Amino acid sequence: MTMTPISRTVELDPNRNVPGIRRPGFSDTLRAEWIKFWTVRSTQWSVATLFVMGAGLTVLVCWAAAGELASETADEAAAAFVTWGLMLAQIAAVVLGAMVVTSEYGTGMIRATLAATPSRGAVLAAKALVLTTTLFVVGTATAFAGYFGGNPFLENEGVGVALSDDGVLRAMVGSGLYMAGLGLFAAAVGLLVRHTAAALSIVLGLVFVVGNMVFLLPGAWGEWIGKLMPGNAGSAVSSAASFNPMLLDPWVGYAVFIGEVAVVLLAGYLVLRSRDA
Amino acid sequence: MIVASGLTKTYGSKTAVDGISFTVEPGRVTGFLGPNGAGKSTTMRMVLGLDRPTAGSVTVNGRRYADSPAPLREVGALLEAKAVHPGRSARNHLRWLAATNGIPVGRVDEVLDLVGLTEVARQRVGKFSLGMGQRLGIAVALLGDPRVVVLDEPVNGLDPEGIRWVRNLARRLAAEGRTVFVSSHLMSEMALTADHLVVIGRGRVLADCSMSDFIAEHAASYVLVRSPQRGEVADVLRRHGLDVAVHEDDELRVQGLDAPSIGELVGKNGLYLHELTLVRSSLEDAFMTLTADSVEYHAATPAGIAR
Known part of the structure; x- marks a missing residue:
C-alpha cells in the first residue's frame, strides 16, 4: 500500500490579512521621520541657531544702522534690513537639510531605515515633508521675531517699516519659504554625495561663494548666470528690498530656485532608488 | 522561511x-x-x-x-x-x-x-x-x-x-x-x-x-593505537574489517570501531598495547579545511617556525 505523504505545513497566502496587524502607511513613515528628526541634538542646535542668528542679528543690525539709515547719506532701503539676519541664518538651514540625509549614511542607520520602510520614495517624501515644514515655520517665525525686535529701532529714527508696506509681509513668509527650499536643496545634494562635509561644502560654496563670484563674469551671460544661481534666485523672496539690484523678481526667482531644487531632488531620488543602501 | x-x-x-x-x-x-x-x-x-x-x-x-x-x-x-x-x-x-x-x-x-x-x-x-x-x-x-x-x-x-x-x-x-x-x-x-x-x-x-x-x-575521528607488536595488531584489526593506516614509528590509526572495543579485540588475541587514544579533529579544523581555499586573505606563515 502506498502512503500519500501528508504535508506538514499549511500553505498560507503571504498577502493574507493578519488580524491585529494594521498595514502601515505613509502617516507611519511620516511619524517615524518626525521622531527621528527631533531626537538628535543637531536638529535642536540647528533650529536654535537659525532662530537666534536670524532674529538676533536682524535686531542688532537694525539697532546699529538705524541712525545711518535715517541720515541724508543713506543709500540703502530700510526695508532691506528687517530680514538681514536671515542671510546668515540660512547656513543653519543648509546644515539641517544636509544632516537629515547624510547623518543616516555616516552612521549606517540608512539600512535600518530602509529595512523598516522598503519604499524608498515614501522615506524621502516623509523626510522632505518634515524638513520643509519645520524650516518654513521656523524661518517665518524667525523673520517675524527679527521684524518685531528690530523695527522699533528704525521707527525711533523715523524710518520704520510697516507690515503693510510693499513686500514686507511677503518677505516674512518668503524667509520661511527660502529656508525650506534651501534645506531641501542641501538634503538633495546629501542624497547624491552621502557625506556631510561634502554636501555642506558643495551647497555653501554654491550659495555663498560661487553665487557671488559669477557676478564678476563679464557681459550679459555672466549677469544671467548670476541671476540663476540657486542662492541668488531663491533669496530675493526673503527680503522686502534687496541689497543686490541684479536679482530676479522675488516670485520669478523663487520659481526658478524651486525648479533647480526639484531637479537635484529628482536626481537624488533616482540615486536613492537604484543604489544599494 | x-x-x-x-x-x-x-x-x-x-x-x-x-x-x-x-x-x-x-x-x-x-x-x-x-x-x-x-x-x-x-x-x-x-x-x-x-x-x-x-x-x-x-x-x-x-x-x-x-x-x-x-x-x-x-x-x-x-x-x-x-x-x-x-x-x-x-x-x-x-x-x-x-x-x-x-x-x-x-x-x-x-x-x-x-x-x-x-x-x-x-x-x-x-x-x-x-x-x-x-x-x-x-x-x-x-x-x-x-x-x-x-x-x-x-x-x-x-x-x-x-x-x-x-x-x-x-x-x-x-x-x-x-x-x-x-x-x-x-x-x-x-x-x-x-x-x-x-x-x-x-x-x-x-x-x-x-x-x-x-x-x-567533517570532524574525522580515529583511534590511535601503539603496540610493540604493531604488525600482528594491524593484522588482527584488518581481519575484523577495520580501516588501519600505519603512520610514522609505531603508530596505527584505526577507524570503524570505538577505543574500548579495539582494546578488547587486541586483548583477546593476546597482544600488548602501549597506547589507545580516541583522536577527534575539532570542528574548527574541519571548517578551516573546508574553507581553506576560499579565505580571502591568509596570514603568512613565516618559514622555520615550528608548528
Missing part, C-alpha cells in the same frame, strides 16, 4: 555572492558560516532588500522582503551594530523604528526589558559598549515580534555571559517555531547554537546540511 535561489551579487568584476541557493526552515537555528569576506553580510543585505541581487532571487515567507506589508512584524534583523545614530537614545531609536510599522510604544519598553537595557534606555547610544550596542541591535530585531529573525554576527563584542544569552535566545526563538538565521565566522559558536549549517566561502555554498551530519562528515 527564507529561500534563496541562484542569488548572485557582483561589484564590478568582483563576485561577492556567486549563485547561491539555500533554504532556511522554521523551527530551527540555521547557522550561516563562512570566513570574513565570504559574502555573508552581502547575502543578508539582499535578504532584507537593501542590496539588489545581480541575478537570482531571495524570498521571505514566500515573497520579496520589500513586498511585505509590515516588514518589521515579519522579519527582524540585527544588522551591523553601528546602524544607529550615536546621538540618539536607545529608547528613541526603538521608538522611531516602532512608528514605521505601527508597532505600539509599549512594545519598545518590552524589548528593552527583554535585552536588559531598561536602565540605560535614555542614554545616548554613542556611550554604549560594543556589547550594549549588540543588545540594542537584538532589541531592534525582536521589536515586531517577527516570525523570521536574521542575526548578522550577533556575538561580536559580547562577553561570555552575553554570548550564552544570545545562544539561548536563538534556541528559544527557534523552539517557538520561528525561522532563525544566524551568521558567524566562528565554527565553535555555531556548533553550540545551530541545528543546521549553511557554509559559504568565496560566495559559494560549500556545505548545506544538519549540524550532526556536518560533524559526522
Whole structure:
C-alpha cells in the first residue's frame, strides 16, 4: 500500500490579512521621520541657531544702522534690513537639510531605515515633508521675531517699516519659504554625495561663494548666470528690498530656485532608488 | 522561511555572492558560516532588500522582503551594530523604528526589558559598549515580534555571559517555531547554537546540511593505537574489517570501531598495547579545511617556525 505523504505545513497566502496587524502607511513613515528628526541634538542646535542668528542679528543690525539709515547719506532701503539676519541664518538651514540625509549614511542607520520602510520614495517624501515644514515655520517665525525686535529701532529714527508696506509681509513668509527650499536643496545634494562635509561644502560654496563670484563674469551671460544661481534666485523672496539690484523678481526667482531644487531632488531620488543602501 | 535561489551579487568584476541557493526552515537555528569576506553580510543585505541581487532571487515567507506589508512584524534583523545614530537614545531609536510599522510604544519598553537595557534606555547610544550596542541591535530585531529573525554576527563584542544569552535566545526563538538565521565566522559558536549549517566561502555554498551530519562528515575521528607488536595488531584489526593506516614509528590509526572495543579485540588475541587514544579533529579544523581555499586573505606563515 502506498502512503500519500501528508504535508506538514499549511500553505498560507503571504498577502493574507493578519488580524491585529494594521498595514502601515505613509502617516507611519511620516511619524517615524518626525521622531527621528527631533531626537538628535543637531536638529535642536540647528533650529536654535537659525532662530537666534536670524532674529538676533536682524535686531542688532537694525539697532546699529538705524541712525545711518535715517541720515541724508543713506543709500540703502530700510526695508532691506528687517530680514538681514536671515542671510546668515540660512547656513543653519543648509546644515539641517544636509544632516537629515547624510547623518543616516555616516552612521549606517540608512539600512535600518530602509529595512523598516522598503519604499524608498515614501522615506524621502516623509523626510522632505518634515524638513520643509519645520524650516518654513521656523524661518517665518524667525523673520517675524527679527521684524518685531528690530523695527522699533528704525521707527525711533523715523524710518520704520510697516507690515503693510510693499513686500514686507511677503518677505516674512518668503524667509520661511527660502529656508525650506534651501534645506531641501542641501538634503538633495546629501542624497547624491552621502557625506556631510561634502554636501555642506558643495551647497555653501554654491550659495555663498560661487553665487557671488559669477557676478564678476563679464557681459550679459555672466549677469544671467548670476541671476540663476540657486542662492541668488531663491533669496530675493526673503527680503522686502534687496541689497543686490541684479536679482530676479522675488516670485520669478523663487520659481526658478524651486525648479533647480526639484531637479537635484529628482536626481537624488533616482540615486536613492537604484543604489544599494 | 527564507529561500534563496541562484542569488548572485557582483561589484564590478568582483563576485561577492556567486549563485547561491539555500533554504532556511522554521523551527530551527540555521547557522550561516563562512570566513570574513565570504559574502555573508552581502547575502543578508539582499535578504532584507537593501542590496539588489545581480541575478537570482531571495524570498521571505514566500515573497520579496520589500513586498511585505509590515516588514518589521515579519522579519527582524540585527544588522551591523553601528546602524544607529550615536546621538540618539536607545529608547528613541526603538521608538522611531516602532512608528514605521505601527508597532505600539509599549512594545519598545518590552524589548528593552527583554535585552536588559531598561536602565540605560535614555542614554545616548554613542556611550554604549560594543556589547550594549549588540543588545540594542537584538532589541531592534525582536521589536515586531517577527516570525523570521536574521542575526548578522550577533556575538561580536559580547562577553561570555552575553554570548550564552544570545545562544539561548536563538534556541528559544527557534523552539517557538520561528525561522532563525544566524551568521558567524566562528565554527565553535555555531556548533553550540545551530541545528543546521549553511557554509559559504568565496560566495559559494560549500556545505548545506544538519549540524550532526556536518560533524559526522567533517570532524574525522580515529583511534590511535601503539603496540610493540604493531604488525600482528594491524593484522588482527584488518581481519575484523577495520580501516588501519600505519603512520610514522609505531603508530596505527584505526577507524570503524570505538577505543574500548579495539582494546578488547587486541586483548583477546593476546597482544600488548602501549597506547589507545580516541583522536577527534575539532570542528574548527574541519571548517578551516573546508574553507581553506576560499579565505580571502591568509596570514603568512613565516618559514622555520615550528608548528
